[in-house]
Amino acid sequence: MDERQDGRNVKIATLGQIGLQQFAPYLMNRIMGRYNATLRQGLRNHDLTVPQVRALAVLAVGDGMSINELSVYTVIEQSTMSRTLDAMETQGLVRREACQDDSRTRNIYLTDKGREEFNRVWPAMHEAFSEMFTDVDEAEYATFIATLQKILGNIRKHDF
Template identity: 60%
Template sequence: MAEDQAPGEGLARPDRTLGEIGLWQFAPYLMNRIMGRYNANLQTTLKTQNLTTAKMRTLAVLAVVPGLTINELSVYAVTEQSTMSRTLEAMEKAGLIHRRARDTDARVREITLTDAGRAEFDAVWPLMYARYEDMFAGIDEAERTAFIGTLQKILKNVRLHEI
């Protein structure tokens, strides 16, 4: 890249149309398509566990990062806050999560899994992992590592432009 060239400049002309780029070369389309298929493939399995995608994501995130607020959890689980609120109410009624005041600020409520919530996640994780492995069939470890690294860079770039 030339010193006077801005990052990303020259990679895509702003006047290029989606037709010129093509759907199969347009990363946002591919990412949405992949996740749509992943979620659809997982949905059948989730129904047998009486879980929605939002509940599954909530269980997964809280299994790794306990003690999040609803706002934080909405971001991690990629779910609208209103959907997250309804999801958490249902999960609390089912005994899967617990909300408690944060030690450092009683106004802030932290969400954690209960033992039942952990058991629910432990039951669904093998199914989630199997679908995850299906996505990477035929892709060697080096390609997978490079791909994950690229996704992390993209996520960082996207977060730089958050409002």
């Protein structure tokens, strides 16, 4: 028998029964993998990595975040984010400033050069985004975003 039981003795379907093409986490990973590959191609002429562009994008919308917040919003582990920010600081794209409330915490800000760089890469990001939603109308997109927000609320582990 392929069915199993969870801790409450409720029968649960196997992945084989659900199928990969009906398993949302698999589809989301495939979509983001393809998006990131397309983005990498679009960034070849900009000397930036996908993690760097994610950081630029998040900071372009909400400048002055802590490394923790930036790690959450960019979906990048804090150790990787710290190394990414080291490189970005060396490139003059970001600056770190001590938080007024807690001198142990550093907030990250875009420099003018960082904002200019983000504005240069935004067309490549937007193109990759647009390609993903070809033939998806506004109502479908709105429903999709609402569903993603609901899922994110279900799994959220951070206050932000």
